[in-house]
Amino acid sequence: MLLRAYAKVNIGLDVVGKREDGYHILRMIMQTVDIYDEIELEKLEENEIKIKCNLPYIPTDSRNLVYKAAELFKNKYNIKMGVLIDVKKNIPVAAGMAGGSTDAAAILKGLNKLFSVGASNQELMELGVKIGADVPYCIDGGTALCEGIGEEITKLPDFNNIILVVVKPPFGVSTKAVYNNLDLSKIRRHVGINNIIKGMERRDLKLVCYNMKNVLENVTIKQYPVIKAIKNDMIVLGAQGALMSGSGPTVFGIFDNMLSAQKCFEFMKKRYNDVFITRTI
Template sequence: MNTIMLKAYAKINIGLDVLGKRPDGYHDVRMIMQTIRLYDKLNMKRIGKDEIILKTNLAYLPTNENNLVYKAIQLLREEFHIKQGVYVELQKHIPVAAGLAGGSSDAAAALIGMNRLFHLKLTKADLMKRAVTLGADIPYCILGGTALSEGIGEVLTPLAPMPRAYIIIAKPPINVSTKYVYENLKLDEQTKHPDIDGIMEAIQTRNLVGITERLCNVLEEVTIERYPVIQEIKDTLLSYGAMNALMSGSGPTVFGVFQDLELAKKAFYQLKVQGKAKQIYLTDVFNRRRG
């Protein structure tokens, strides 16, 4: 095998809770992560020259060691003393810096691709152990599906698959600093925390209503206050039939959950007409775990 094509799937947060700040500066979190059928593509090829060549369809993305894909490839090349080079074409479709783990998913796919291309015989657990050194979301992106994420995001518990649902993804034309959101997050007795245990119970019983009525992201309060357009997108999705709508990660992307495809299509059209979101996708949940 000299070439391989991989899909790097986006994620949404069905529930996102922050428990507190750690001595090391990170935050302890408790989240429900869910893969959706929106993905980037990585075409990877072994080459004779001892180098990493990364090409992408977005001119503003770095193609050197500042890119997580490059870092993931270099990590395994150095550990296993691989002298052959790697050529990668990265086709980005997941919105960038959007709370959808696009970069983390690309890095996860690169680790999986390296494992297959060079027959490293690493297990999924082996890959996840290495992945956390590159980013807290990357182990989950290797796992995929529905999962409880704890610690800084690296402690993962696979859950039963989420029931079938249609998902609208809408990213407004703004960028949100994750650092800013966490620095301005105030956790006190007034903070509304998500019912993570209740969401897990609803997932286990395949109760989509029970899941959606508990959607909650503790970071929304910070991000929406600074960027009201996020709430405006949520309101549009709700007014056109979403069971519920939520910001994913630290934002600014909003997702709406629909049981009815025709309602989802109408909401999709309205978002297009309003122009409040720059990137809009209609997709669904994706429960297959990574191999």
């Protein structure tokens, strides 16, 4: 079985509180983009989970979210056969684009079909939240408002076919470290999530981009000023707006025409390896 696991960006990301267990309470708009990992699944007679990956530095044991998803699924539905999982990574790693989470979500959906279990998406989401906060969203993808720790998902009208240029600088960022360094008392202005949703519903890019904000930039840009430089360059090159996705370091720019997007892509490609022109889907 061949699967595609799609990346996401955050059109807005707000942190509105912190739970007693240390998890942050979020309010964010997630959006699927047309950048994806390719995953091949194959049943094995022996009861084990084997993982292959095209990137040598990705762990292929129980540290991998794909392994965790397969193990969780097999235990939950008492699957006594094994599975070989071959992952071809295209989504940048440690980039704020849910690469690991979307792979885990794809495994839950894929094994559900491969072993004819018949679990609903809701059941898979409840399993997924045990792996990571972004996994439930990645089960369905599309355009959604995610709240709580990411598991309270409200579908929004589609915001598809919007042109994006995506740039991942040459380093990864630890999501955990970013949240640990976030000082909630220093967030002066929260994100206009409701205004972003209005803009998306009207397909008014100016309204969306005016209200686009990610409070985690406060932490990540301090450590990596290049993120701010990429955002500024994108605006100069014709982006309607530019924002860091998730905990970073990936930056995306929203464009209203392909010509400007192409110019921005060519400019960025001379400076960075991981640069994409893509669309929301």
